[in-house]
Amino acid sequence: MTRFHRPVTLQGAVNLLQRHALSEAIAGGQSLVPGLRDRAHDLKHLVAIDQIGDLRGITAGPHELIIGGAETHHHIASSQIVRDTLPALSDLARTIGDAQIRHRGTVAGALVSRPLGTDYLAALLALEATLHTTTGDHAIRYIDLKAGDRFLAPGELILSLSVRRPEAAIYQKHAHDAAGYATLGLFCARWTDQTHSLAVIGAGFAPSHMRLAAGQAVSDAGPDMTARSGLNPFAEAVLNRFLHQAQAALQPRKN
Numbered sequence: 001m002t003r004f005h006r007p008v009t010l011q012g013a014v015n016l017l018q019r020h021a022l023s024e025a026i027a028g029g030q031s032l033v034p035g036l037r038d039r040a041h042d043l044k045h046l047v048a049i050d051q052i053g054d055l056r057g058i059t060a061g062p063h064e065l066i067i068g069g070a071e072t073h074h075h076i077a078s079s080q081i082v083r084d085t086l087p088a089l090s091d092l093a094r095t096i097g098d099a100q101i102r103h104r105g106t107v108a109g110a111l112v113s114r115p116l117g118t119d120y121l122a123a124l125l126a127l128e129a130t131l132h133t134t135t136g137d138h139a140i141r142y143i144d145l146k147a148g149d150r151f152l153a154p155g156e157l158i159l160s161l162s163v164r165r166p167e168a169a170i171y172q173k174h175a176h177d178a179a180g181y182a183t184l185g186l187f188c189a190r191w192t193d194q195t196h197s198l199a200v201i202g203a204g205f206a207p208s209h210m211r212l213a214a215g216q217a218v219s220d221a222g223p224d225m226t227a228r229s230g231l232n233p234f235a236e237a238v239l240n241r242f243l244h245q246a247q248a249a250l251q252p253r254k255n
């Protein structure tokens with residue numbers, strides 16, 4: 001039998017996760033519950049973290065945007081703060097799954113359950129994100145996401161994620177027809193020094209990110225990103241189309 005706990009404090013959740021060996025945090029349940037139904041997990045304790053205020057909130061500073069780990073895709077998509085400071089992230093969140101996934105699923109849950117496949121990874125890599133967890137701060141580019149959900153220590157919780165605020169950004173996605181996952185996702189950001197950051201993610205290839213010098217054409221990154229990611233010819237063609245669209249969308253406006 002699995003016991004269900006619903007602590008209201010962060011420390012309460014951490015204590016439960018550390019005290020019980022076969023335990024796991026549950027946020028929106030969109031990834032975990034199907035696995036539990038299929039008996040893919042042998043869990044004795046489920047620790048619900050949806051009542052913990054420390055895991056919520058969206059705040060913007062002059063240089064960064066901070067999003068609580070338990071914020072849902074819907075809240076990120078509809079937040080006025082996100083729309084005002086980083087509309088490309090609202091657009092990204094709006095592309096995720098279906099209405100139920102977006103209303104229940106959380107950003108931390110997506111990153112833990114699909115570290116290499118979630119759309120957020122493209123934004124997090126391009127925007128040089130930091131994960132703030134119960135053990136400390138971790139720059140996303142140094143996290144071994146290939147380790148799957150084991151990139152966190154047992155009992156470690158993601159409190160929030162912070163990203164740098166670019167001058168302009170765009171997210172483009174080629175979605176799987178049925179599930180809506182990104183078969184290819186490209187996040188491009190332009191910084192105030194006119195350099196660009198690009199990150200590409202998707203099913204079946206290695207996520208890749210790169211920084212372009214000021215004046216370098218975004219659309220010229222195609223061969224480099226293709227080589228780094230190991231894209232197949234179809235994905236390569238989509239990437240090249242996305243890069244040209246991003247180039248046009250990120251042109252600085254002339255007044």
Ligand SMILES: Cc1cc2nc3c(=O)[nH]c(=O)nc-3n(C[C@H](O)[C@H](O)[C@H](O)COP(=O)(O)OP(=O)(O)OC[C@H]3O[C@@H](n4cnc5c(N)ncnc54)[C@H](O)[C@@H]3O)c2cc1C
Pocket residue numbers: 024025026027028029030031032033049055069070095096097098101104105106107108109110111112113114117118119120149152156157158159179180181182
């Ligand atoms: C049909 C379908 C379509 C989908 N389409 C997309 C898509 O297009 N793009 C995309 O990016 N994703 C997609 N997803 C994935 C979806 O985003 C995730 O299922 C969802 O965000 C998981 O979040 P959750 O809060 O429900 O996590 P849960 O199911 O509650 O938990 C999942 C895992 O995350 C851990 N976890 C949750 N919160 C924390 C935290 N704060 N700290 C540490 N660990 C935590 C849990 O312990 C568990 O291991 C899809 C999923 C489905 C089922």
